[in-house]
Amino acid sequence: MSPPRPRPAATAPGALQEGLVVSSHGRHCVVETADGTRVRCHPRGKKLEVVVGDRVQWLPSQDEGSIERTLPRRNWLYRQDELRTKSFAANLDQVLILLAAEPEFSEHQLARALIACEAAHIEPLIVLNKADLGALFARGWQRLAPYRAMGYAVLPLAAKARHPHPNPLPPAGEGANSLPTDDGLAALDERLQGRATLILGPSGAGKSTLINRLVPGAQAATGELSQALNSGKHTTTSTTWYWLDAARRSALIDSPGFQEFGLHHIDPMQLAAYMPDIRPHVAECRFYNCTHLHEPGCGVISAVKSGSGAHQISASRYKIYSDLFAELGGRGT
Numbered sequence: 001m002s003p004p005r006p007r008p009a010a011t012a013p014g015a016l017q018e019g020l021v022v023s024s025h026g027r028h029c030v031v032e033t034a035d036g037t038r039v040r041c042h043p044r045g046k047k048l049e050v051v052v053g054d055r056v057q058w059l060p061s062q063d064e065g066s067i068e069r070t071l072p073r074r075n076w077l078y079r080q081d082e083l084r085t086k087s088f089a090a091n092l093d094q095v096l097i098l099l100a101a102e103p104e105f106s107e108h109q110l111a112r113a114l115i116a117c118e119a120a121h122i123e124p125l126i127v128l129n130k131a132d133l134g135a136l137f138a139r140g141w142q143r144l145a146p147y148r149a150m151g152y153a154v155l156p157l158a159a160k161a162r163h164p165h166p167n168p169l170p171p172a173g174e175g176a177n178s179l180p181t182d183d184g185l186a187a188l189d190e191r192l193q194g195r196a197t198l199i200l201g202p203s204g205a206g207k208s209t210l211i212n213r214l215v216p217g218a219q220a221a222t223g224e225l226s227q228a229l230n231s232g233k234h235t236t237t238s239t240t241w242y243w244l245d246a247a248r249r250s251a252l253i254d255s256p257g258f259q260e261f262g263l264h265h266i267d268p269m270q271l272a273a274y275m276p277d278i279r280p281h282v283a284e285c286r287f288y289n290c291t292h293l294h295e296p297g298c299g300v301i302s303a304v305k306s307g308s309g310a311h312q313i314s315a316s317r318y319k320i321y322s323d324l325f326a327e328l329g330g331r332g333t
């Protein structure tokens with residue numbers, strides 16, 4: 001323990017308290033105490049990086065607080081480009097990747113998010129929204145077939161309730177057997193119980209629609225947070241933690257940044273290990289340092305060429321692998 005620091009006379013005396021970071025905006029954030037009170041805080045010192053989901057120790061001082069330290073993180077999801085590291089959140093139980101029948105989702109973006117989850121050891125859950133869009137939805141569902149085959153959970157959803165009694169989903173082509181006959185919200189809700197779930201998705205997928213359905217009053221809550229941040233109406237809170245239940249056991253964390261998902265923190269030689277369809281074939285490679293791009297006796301290349309079977313690697317997934325390998329500075333020769 002470090003010795004107690006002297007405090008300015010104007011500061012109300014207070015003992016170190018524990019709290020949860022529920023929103024962040026630049027250098028300020030909002031910390032929630034055990035009794036649910038929310039306090040605007042700032043980290044003490046420039047080096048202390050605080051992320052939504054962090055458990056922190058903070059000191060009250062007048063109407064604000066100062067974060068003294070963050071407690072060890074269970075995990076931390078972030079993205080990184082050539083210049084900067086940007087946080088999504090910490091201490092997560094799962095990441096919900098929300099895609100939609102339209103606008104058409106990018107498989108490349110999906111793959112990036114999944115790789116980041118694998119690298120951070122956080123379970124992903126893929127949700128395909130706009131199940132009411134018939135043929136368009138069937139197409140999206142079909143595009144996700146390789147992801148179901150490699151073991152990811154994929155749920156259908158119709159987030160937009162147009163009627164008090166949700167419309168049954170229309171038949172959705174192949175894979176229809178596994179589709180529910182309702183809007184899919186109950187099945188999703190079950191997956192959210194008792195967990196802290198980060199929600200990510202491209203613009204237009206229905207993130208706001210879903211959050212507003214799961215967290216009635218989410219918009220109002222965002223307003224309150226901005227007020228707690230006291231930074232005026234131009235504030236856009238970058239990441240926000242919402243409780244789904246009064247007992248505060250289940251949470252949804254909304255964060256932007258899905259569009260520019262830099263993976264510069266990933267070692268290109270580890271990439272195959274983070275792609276569950278490619279991973280099992282690495283053991284068949286002749287060379288231990290195989291890049292799976294051109295080597296003779298490569299198990300990955302032969303799985304791509306085999307073209308069918310349970311352990312196949314699709315051409316589009318292999319392209320994603322080789323594009324990312326090059327982007328991350330991997331040398332294939």
Ligand SMILES: Nc1nc2c(ncn2[C@@H]2O[C@H](COP(=O)(O)OP(=O)(O)OP(=O)(O)O)[C@@H](O)[C@H]2O)c(=O)[nH]1
Pocket residue numbers: 129130131132133157158159160201202203204205206207208209210
């Ligand atoms: N057909 C259909 N449309 C939906 C569904 N869910 C959301 N939408 C519509 O999709 C559009 C985008 O929804 P938003 O909730 O604003 O999407 P968002 O992901 O928050 O998008 P950004 O605000 O751009 O980040 C809106 O017009 C919604 O009404 C759905 O289940 N079915």
Ligand SMILES: [Zn+2]
Pocket residue numbers: 282285286290291292293295297298299300301
């Ligand atoms: Zn190989």
